[in-house]
Amino acid sequence: MTAGPRRLLVGPFNRVEGDLEVGLEVSGGRVVAARVNASLYRGFEQILMGRDPHDALVYVPRICGICSVSQSVAAAFALANAAGIAPPPNGRLAVNLIHACENVADHLTHFYLFFMPDFARDAYAGRPWHPRVAGRFKAVTGQAAGQVLPARARFLEIMGLMAGRWPHSLALQPGGTTRALLPAEPLRLGFMIAEFRAFLERVTFGDRLESVASIASLDELTAWRAKPGAADSDLGMFLAVADDLDLGALGRATDRFLSFGAYPAAAGGHLFARGLTDCETVEAMDPAAIAEDATHAWLVEGEGPLPPFAGVTAPLPDKEDAYTWCKAPRYANRVVETGALARQMVAGHPLVRELVSRQGGSVRARVLARLLEIALVVPAMEGWARALRPGEPYCDSVRLPDQADGIGLAEAARGSLGHWLRIHKGKLQNYQIIAPTTWNFSPRDRNGQPGALEQALVGAPVGDDEKTPLAVQHIVRSFDPCMVCTVH
Amino acid sequence: MTDAGGPANILWLQSGGCGGCTMSLLCAETQDLAGRLAGAGLRFLWHPALSEESGGEALALIEDCAEGRRPLDVLCVEGSLLRGPGGTGRFHLFSGTGVPTIDWVRRLAARARHVVAVGSCAAFGGITSGGINPTDACGLQYDGHQRGGLLGSGFRAGDGLPVVNVAGCPIHPEWVVLTLCLLASGQMAEGDLDNLGRPRFYADHLVHHGCPRNEYYEFKASAEKPSDLGCLMEHMGCKGTQAHADCNQRLWNGSGSCLRGGYSCINCTAPAFEDPGHPFHQTPKVAGIPIGLPSDMPKAWFVALAALSKSATPRRVRENATSDHPRVPPEQKGQK
Numbered sequence: 001m002t003a004g005p006r007r008l009l010v011g012p013f014n015r016v017e018g019d020l021e022v023g024l025e026v027s028g029g030r031v032v033a034a035r036v037n038a039s040l041y042r043g044f045e046q047i048l049m050g051r052d053p054h055d056a057l058v059y060v061p062r063i064c065g066i067c068s069v070s071q072s073v074a075a076a077f078a079l080a081n082a083a084g085i086a087p088p089p090n091g092r093l094a095v096n097l098i099h100a101c102e103n104v105a106d107h108l109t110h111f112y113l114f115f116m117p118d119f120a121r122d123a124y125a126g127r128p129w130h131p132r133v134a135g136r137f138k139a140v141t142g143q144a145a146g147q148v149l150p151a152r153a154r155f156l157e158i159m160g161l162m163a164g165r166w167p168h169s170l171a172l173q174p175g176g177t178t179r180a181l182l183p184a185e186p187l188r189l190g191f192m193i194a195e196f197r198a199f200l201e202r203v204t205f206g207d208r209l210e211s212v213a214s215i216a217s218l219d220e221l222t223a224w225r226a227k228p229g230a231a232d233s234d235l236g237m238f239l240a241v242a243d244d245l246d247l248g249a250l251g252r253a254t255d256r257f258l259s260f261g262a263y264p265a266a267a268g269g270h271l272f273a274r275g276l277t278d279c280e281t282v283e284a285m286d287p288a289a290i291a292e293d294a295t296h297a298w299l300v301e302g303e304g305p306l307p308p309f310a311g312v313t314a315p316l317p318d319k320e321d322a323y324t325w326c327k328a329p330r331y332a333n334r335v336v337e338t339g340a341l342a343r344q345m346v347a348g349h350p351l352v353r354e355l356v357s358r359q360g361g362s363v364r365a366r367v368l369a370r371l372l373e374i375a376l377v378v379p380a381m382e383g384w385a386r387a388l389r390p391g392e393p394y395c396d397s398v399r400l401p402d403q404a405d406g407i408g409l410a411e412a413a414r415g416s417l418g419h420w421l422r423i424h425k426g427k428l429q430n431y432q433i434i435a436p437t438t439w440n441f442s443p444r445d446r447n448g449q450p451g452a453l454e455q456a457l458v459g460a461p462v463g464d465d466e467k468t469p470l471a472v473q474h475i476v477r478s479f480d481p482c483m484v485c486t487v488h
Numbered sequence: 489m490t491d492a493g494g495p496a497n498i499l500w501l502q503s504g505g506c507g508g509c510t511m512s513l514l515c516a517e518t519q520d521l522a523g524r525l526a527g528a529g530l531r532f533l534w535h536p537a538l539s540e541e542s543g544g545e546a547l548a549l550i551e552d553c554a555e556g557r558r559p560l561d562v563l564c565v566e567g568s569l570l571r572g573p574g575g576t577g578r579f580h581l582f583s584g585t586g587v588p589t590i591d592w593v594r595r596l597a598a599r600a601r602h603v604v605a606v607g608s609c610a611a612f613g614g615i616t617s618g619g620i621n622p623t624d625a626c627g628l629q630y631d632g633h634q635r636g637g638l639l640g641s642g643f644r645a646g647d648g649l650p651v652v653n654v655a656g657c658p659i660h661p662e663w664v665v666l667t668l669c670l671l672a673s674g675q676m677a678e679g680d681l682d683n684l685g686r687p688r689f690y691a692d693h694l695v696h697h698g699c700p701r702n703e704y705y706e707f708k709a710s711a712e713k714p715s716d717l718g719c720l721m722e723h724m725g726c727k728g729t730q731a732h733a734d735c736n737q738r739l740w741n742g743s744g745s746c747l748r749g750g751y752s753c754i755n756c757t758a759p760a761f762e763d764p765g766h767p768f769h770q771t772p773k774v775a776g777i778p779i780g781l782p783s784d785m786p787k788a789w790f791v792a793l794a795a796l797s798k799s800a801t802p803r804r805v806r807e808n809a810t811s812d813h814p815r816v817p818p819e820q821k822g823q824k
Contacts (some may be wrong), residue, residue: 065508164749
């Protein structure tokens with residue numbers, strides 16, 4: 001008697017932002033096929049139709065409570081692009097600071113609250129590292145959460161100072177930001193960043209941020225782990241778990257990486273470059289190569305994959321062969337992965353490049369890239385705070401045209417976020433959003449290509465008794481998915 | 489505390505929202521959020537962003553509550569309830585169950601001792617119900633201004649209270665923490681809720697109270713563009729004089745509020761705030777006079793006082809109102 005593949009329906013997935021369900025086919029103790037369902041539809045693209053273009057600044061942050069500022073930044077960039085303007089220098093720096101604050105806080109939330117608690121589970125009770133990891137990372141009761149939540153809340157006081165509040169600020173405007181820092185306030189900002197740096201260096205890394213950010217190879221990483229303080233740090237603990245469970249061999253997807261570029265620089269370009277890479281070379285990113293395919297989404301399809309400016313979003317809940325509300329964005333018809341790993345691959349971080357060249361994108365590489373990025377971005381924030389020019393404007397007045405198209409491309413913590421808007425007779429005629437997890441958790445397209453997570457899950461081990469397989473959970477969470485953004 | 493004396497369970501579900509109320513809750517300014525709740529006899533049975541249990545383990549807990557096998561003390565719902573398409577609730581099937589989330593919420597609410605709507609989406613429908621409301625989104629007990637919503641206007645939780653609407657987009661962390669603690673200690677009665685079910689401890693204030701732009705308001709010295717320091721009511725769409733919340737007294741993320749961040753209050757604690765009938769960033773006017781005047785002030789008086797105060801505006805206030813930093817300092821006594 002031959003048994004067909006065992007089918008598992010896994011959900012609800014908690015410790016991801018929003019709603020996710022994964023259908024698995026399991027054979028021989030491995031996942032052989034996965035279908036990812038983003039199970040919540042709200043219809044922001046429909047809600048925005050016909051509104052005043054400025055209203056997008058109220059609506060889009062509310063797509064997502066964890067990428068709220070990223071959504072605002074993308075909308076502000078798209079409106080600025082439509083108006084043909086750029087913010088003054090202080091506005092650019094303030095946007096970078098506010099955006100970096102959210103992104104770094106998200107990386108921290110992901111590592112401590114969403115990702116690591118899975119290793120504290122009783123299922124790992126036999127592993128040598130388990131007692132320490134359980135004491136530190138157990139969901140709700142672990143000692144780390146008690147340290148991280150206050151540190152995170154203190155760090156987000158930067159939002160109180162510069163953006164009014166977080167999430168859901170209206171401080172981010174096409175012309176810059178609405179809150180100019182007054183005399184002595186840049187110093188307060190500096191105190192806030194310094195306090196957070198001290199927390200990271202004491203707790204997360206056990207070392208100077210610069211020493212962590214500059215680890216340039218696997219050999220240097222090994223040497224770093226032998227330093228006093230490193231092994232006992234949370235990064236050190238993660239690396240020990242990753243070695244023992246071979247997380248470097250788990251969750252490989254397409255190994256083709258996309259970044260829209262993070263944090264605009266004064267001279268043009270970005271702190272982390274825009275581009276695509278297949279691990280060998282980095283190529284320029286052409287927004288015209290992006291199209292969305294709705295073949296397997298409960299949505300109306302166009303004649304073929306549609307470029308976002310021509311994109312359509314209309315529910316079709318009874319559609320055959322559909323299994324998610326998520327469209328399938330493709331770059332030149334190919335599946336790409338986005339996120340901190342992709343950003344650092346495109347930016348050329350040598351350790352990240354070496355990790356991927358040896359084993360491909362993996363659970364270990366994604367999480368390590370995120371932690372390295374914390375160590376890279378906080379010092380950059382210090383530089384932006386120092387560069388603010390007292391007395392100079394933070395925001396220019398902007399008059400939006402009655403007729404225009406605008407693109408806003410930004411990097412949320414979890415990857416590339418694009419807004420495409422069309423203004424017609426002074427109103428929004430179309431508004432299309434492609435979020436990071438839309439890329440990563442997309443369904444199959446009309447050519448049958450599975451999305452990045454669907455590929456990454458194939459081969460994941462599943463125990464005979466497992467109904468919510470742990471390896472699957474590690475892989476899913478390694479992408480730091482944001483499901484509310486995914487479908488919006 | 490429960491009747492049995494153990495900690496009271498909180499079950500937290502998310503539906504048609506953004507998760508921002510949970511993210512805001514985690515900004516609570518305390519050294520120990522879990523400890524603060526534990527001190528009030530509360531603990532999370534399951535929270536989608538915080539708990540260990542995933543998949544089947546989580547479903548078992550939720551099913552136990554829905555069947556009454558496990559007591560459910562507090563049901564918190566974040567996000568609006570999606571009734572569409574065509575009343576089926578299929579815009580949000582609860583993951584792993586194939587069952588509409590609205591059906592789970594109806595079953596659980598019928599068992600819960602207290603039911604709390606966390607945020608304006610769960611309270612009234614909120615942002616998700618904006619525009620053409622493609623998903624037929626509503627709140628637990630309101631559909632915009634209309635009583636009813638998912639659970640119906642007559643719904644009462646086990647404690648005898650209607651749904652407690654901790655409205656806000658997002659909520660202030662302390663609004664939720666205090667509401668949960670008041671409920672757990674039996675200190676919240678119907679009279680402690682306003683006529684929209686919002687806890688009066690924060691909803692009996694106006695955003696205007698404690699606004700740092702009060703001097704600009706008094707003199708009607710108005711901002712004209714984003715980042716200006718002046719009052720945002722005359723031109724920039726600010727609804728702080730009508731909005732029920734204590735945002736300028738109970739500050740956000742340390743020292744913040746919308747007004748302190750340089751932008752208008754959009755009245756996010758109110759039903760239907762998402763569709764104000766005008767662009768959010770502009771004040772609608774009739775014959776040059778804003779139509780949204782302070783709700784309990786006679787219009788003629790407002791106009792007369794505004795004209796008088798405008799003519800008495802000091803140069804300092806007038807000039808600073810259209811600047812992003814104070815250009816003219818206050819005069820010192822004896823100085824000329």
